[in-house]
Amino acid sequence: MSGARFDFTAPVPRAEELGPVHVIALGGSGVSGVARLFLSRGVPVSGSDQRDSPTLRSLEQAGARVHVGHDPAHLGDARTVIVSGAVREDNPELAAARAAGLTVLHRAQGIAAFLHGRSAVAVAGANGKTTTSALTTAALQAAGADPGYVLGAPLASTGVSAAPGAPDAPVVVEADESDGSFLTYRPQVAVVTNVQPDHLDHYGDAAAVEAAYRDFVDTVPRDGLLVTTLDDPGAARLAAYARASGLRVVTWGTDGADVLVDDLRSEGTTASGTVVVGPDVPGLEEGTTVRLRLPAPGEHTVHNAVAALLAATAGLGLPLGAAVDGLERFAGVHRRFEPVGAVDGVEVVDDYAHNAPKVAALVRAARSAAAGRRLVVAFQPHLFSRTRDFAPGFVEGLAGADVVVLLPVYAARERQEDHPGVTSGLLASGLRAHAAAPRVLEVGSVRGAAPALAEVVADGVESLVVTVGAGDVTGVGAELLDLLERERRSGVAAPRTVEEGAP
16 A cells, blocks of 8 residues: 555554544454454454454454455444555445545554554564564563564464553564555664565665665654664665664674674574674673574574564663573464475475565575475465566576476456566576576466475475465465375375466
């Protein structure tokens, strides 16, 4: 949702001042978290979604009035309506709310309404937001802070994406830059994991993306703190801008940063790195050295953990040892290298990666986790515009797999007719021409993915299969395991319809 529909720089009332709240698309991971926060404050909440789901039923048990389907009558006595970024203006409930003059807020503004009187840590960046936010929450919990949190996906340890925490405790917010809504939070601590071009359908070009991050930094009070990396050029430029504007900044990185990260390793399903504190880092003694050992693969995981560590210590003044302990016991987050299961030497993991740098980092981490096994990646590109704009980066990242199964592009908010010629075939052509020459299969639908993967692993070679993307590819792993389990029990290959696209 663009700023043309919402003014993300405008003040937002307190949650208690909004009256009864109705949430459209209530089952979404983002807005469902907002609903939980309002319920915790005693605000009456109703909501609707196109389909029933466990999320709706869980919110109903928590006190919300829920509806399946969209109808203006569902608004009831609501005075405020909250919408997700996917809700169109022609949604009947939203149209009725506009016509009735109700207050309409973006989900980020709903979160901001909850933040009044609380210190906030807002985590932004093209890559790593959810994991870094979750790691920050884990560090604060281990330090006894009982933080609130609003994340883009449920924590494995709690099963929910949001919780209010103690009334006087800080709140960790995953700050989405995709539509400019991260300008609404005004956090005490801002964490920026990287500044890279993405969401060009909203911003237009990389310069506009960087300008948005500068605007985000300008929302941090001058006694606040920016935590960011020097290893990413865009983030390094942002750090220089913030310092020049008078904001306190702590950087991490492998060279020249305030906090150095060295000896990075990804071994199997773990990652580790050495952290060395330089001079003038708030709350940390110069020369302090910590060896972080994390229960997830990938060097990028170490960087995310260091960002979380600095938010907790330099940003909020919490003890270093407790924060480290929380990071090292981190249980994970939904759809971030999340184990799905295993059958007869085939292990399946699911991940939300959907832009090129995320996919590349994921494939590197999966190669480590594969530990000599065959690495099979089933990738569902997300958005025609992103597939077109970043095809070379996707190809380079995916080329690290042994086998790549490409699903059709997940359109999300876009239409195929507006992007003629943009298909997964762009990636297939690039991969087939790549020097690494992975095996490439194209399937004609998401339904064809599990049978195609079953054919790939039918030779009995031990394999790690990773399903990747922000669309409905997330269900493919369970379908594959079910197919393999039925074959194992019967001793006969189950019927398969392998839908392959043009080679």
